[in-house]
Amino acid sequence: MSSNTGVEQTNTVEKETANTIINLLIIEDEVGQIEQIEDAIKDFNRKEGNAKGIKIQQQSVNTSEGAMFALLKDEFDAAIVDLRLNGTNGDEEGVDLIEVIIDRLRLPIFVRSGFPEKVAGISSEHGFVKVFKKTDNIDLIIKEIIKFHNNGITATIGTKGKVEKYLNEIFWGRFSKNVHLWDKELLDNSEYEKSLVRYCLALLQEHLEIEEDVGDFSDYHPFEVFISPPIKSNYFFGDILYDDANYYIILSPACDMAQKKYEKIIIAQIEPLDTITSFIEHQQRYNETQSKNKKDKAKKKVIEFLTNNYNDKYHYLPKYMRFSGGLINFQKIQSKTKEELDGMNRFASISGKFSKDIGARFSNYFARQGQPNLNIDVLLKTILDLNEDE
Template identity: 35%
Template sequence: MNRYEIKVLIVEDKKDHIQVLEDTIEEFNESNENYLIKYKTSSTYEDSLSILLEDDFDVAIIDLSLSNTRLSGETLEGNKLINIITKKLRIPIIVRSGHPEDAKPDDLNDDNEFYKVYSKSEDASEILNQIKTWIESGLSQALKASGPIEEYLQNIFWVHFSENFNQWNSIEDKSTQQKSLLRYTFYLLQEYLGINGEDGSFEPFHSAEFYIYPPVRNNLFFGDILSHNDEYYFILTPACEMAQEKYSKVLLAKITNFEDVSGFSSTKQQFFDAMKQYTDSEMDVPKKVTKSRDELARWFRNGHSNSLGYHFIPPYSDFPGGFIDFQQLVSISPDDFPYQKILTVSSQFSKDVSSRFSLYYARQGQPNLNPDTIINILSS
C-alpha cells in the first residue's frame, strides 16, 4: 500500500532540536501505515524563503529565533517568515520555540485553526499528530499550489479562456475586464467542483458549504442571517433592490427552531427511534430505518409535503440552524437596525430561498371540479 507523503519544512538553527524532530519523524514513519513524512531543514531566514519558493510543502515547523541571521530591530525572523507565508502561501504553520510567548505574527491569533504554537519542552509527537489531523482534513492538499484547484485553473486557462478570450476585448476599462474575468473563473470553478471528475456525475454538497463565514460584504444584503435577542432572521429583500440601495425597509423572515416545527420534529424522532432499535438489534439496516431516513431527508431538500411555508437551513458552528419561516415576516427600517449579521447563505443556496418564497406567496387556487362528471365524460 502506497503511503501519502507529507512534505514538511523544518526551520531551526539548533542541531539538537533538529535531531529531536528527526527522531520523532522516524518513529512516526515506522509506526504509521498511511502517511510518510518527508522533510527539509533550514537554519536561516534567507534559506527558508528560497526553499519555500523552490518546493511545495504541506506544513512548516518554525523556530522563532534564528540567531545566525537576526534581522535589525526587535522582530524575530520566525515571525517575519510566518507573515510571508500567510501572505503568499496556503500551508498550516507550527511554531516550536523555547519562548512561545514571543510568537506574534501580524494576522494570526491562537484561535486560528491552521496556526499552532508549541514549546520545545512539549512532546514533539504532539506536533506530528497535529500535522496528521490537518492532512486528514484534506484542506491543505486541496488549496496548496499543487492541489486540484491549480489543475482546474490550468484547464480554465487553456481550454476555456484560450478559445474565447476575444469575447472580453470589448471591455475597455481594464479593471472592469479583470473583475469580469475573475467572476467567470469563479463560475467555471463552481462547474468543475460540482461534478465527479471520474464519471461526470453531480456530487452532494457538505452542509458547511451552505454558508459564507465570516461574511464578505459589510453592507446588508439578501441572504444574510442576522441575530437579535437570541433569535435569528433571514434577509428576504430582493438582491437587486439592495444592490442599488433602492429599499426603505429590510424584509426579514424569522428562522424557527427545528423543534418548533411539529412535522419535522416528529419525523426526526421517528428516525432516531428506528435507528436505536436497529443499533440495539445488530441487524442489517431494516426498511423502517431507510424509510424514516428518506422521510427526514425530504425536509432537508425542502420537498416534504408539510414543508410548504418553510425553508430548511442547516446548523453551522454556534448557529443552531432551523427553518426560514415565510409566515413570520417583519419589516425594519435600516436606519434603526439592532440586528447583527453573523452569516451569509452562499448564492448556490440563497437563490432557491428566493424562488420558494415567491412560490409560496404566488400560489393560486381554483374551485374543485366534480370528479363524477369528468369520469362520465372520459368513459363515454
C-alpha cells in the same frame, strides 16, 4: 546534511515507500532542536506512519532567507517555524515569515517557540496556525500535521491541490487557446479584470460541479451553503443574523439591497428543528420504533423536511458552526430599519446557489393564488371511462 543557500536538507524517507507523502518544512536554527524533530519524525514513520501508509519527508532550513528560497522552490504540506532565527534577540523574522506565508501560500503553520505569546493574535484568527512551546512533546505537533493532512483541505485548495490543477487547465486549456478574444482595448482596466475573474470562476465552477469519474453532478456538502464571515460589507439578501434569542435571514430583494433602495429590511425567523412539533414526532418515531416499515416511513418524513418538500412555508438550512440549523419560516416575517438590524449580529451569508432558491421559494409562497377544486368524479369519467356503478 548538505547546505545550499542557507538550506540544510535531510530527506529521510524515499517517496516510493509510502502511499501518502507529507512534505514538511522545518524552519529552525538550533541543530539540537532539528535533531529532536527529525527523531520524532523517524519514530512516527517507522511505527504509526508505516502502519497507515503515511510518511513525513522533511527539509530543514536555518534562516528566513533559506525558508523563502525553499518555499518558492518546492511544495510543502506544512511548516514548523521557530520565531527566533540565527540567534537573533528579537522574534520579528519568524513573525514576518509567518505573515508572508499567510499572505502568499496555503499551508498550515506550526509555531514552535519559547515565546508563543508573540503570535497569539495570529493563531486566534487563523485555524491553520497552531502554536506550541519548545517544551511541548513533538509528537503532538506530528499528530496535528496528520490531522490537517487527513481533512483534505490543503490537498484541495493548497498550492498543489485540485483547485490549482483546475486553474492550470483553465489557463492552458481555455485562455491560451482563445486569448485573441480577450481584447483589453474594449474595456477599461477594472472592468477587464472583473470580466476575466468572472469567466475564470465560471470555468472553475464547471470543473467542480462535475464528478470526473462518472460525469454527473455532485452533491453539495452542507457547509457550502454558508459564507462566514460575510464578504459583502453591507447588509444583503441571504445574510444570517442573530440576537439573544433567535436567528433570522434577510429576504429583501437583492436589487433593492444592492442599490440601497429600501426604508425597511424584510427578515424571516429561522426556527430550530427541535422546536417544530411535527419534525420531533417523526424523529422520535424513527428512533423509538422497532418496525422497519415504520422506521422507513418516519425517515421519509424527516427527509421531506431536509429537502424542502414538507411544507411550502418552510425552507431548511443545515447546521453550521454555532448555528444549529433550522427552518426559515416564511410566515414569521418582520420589517426592520437598518438601525434596528445594527443591534443584531451578522453571522454569515447564504452562498449564491442556495440563496437564489430561497428567494424563489419565498416569492412563490406569497404569490400563490390557488384555484377552486375541480370535480374529480367528472375528470375520472373522462380520463378512465368509469362505469356509473364504480
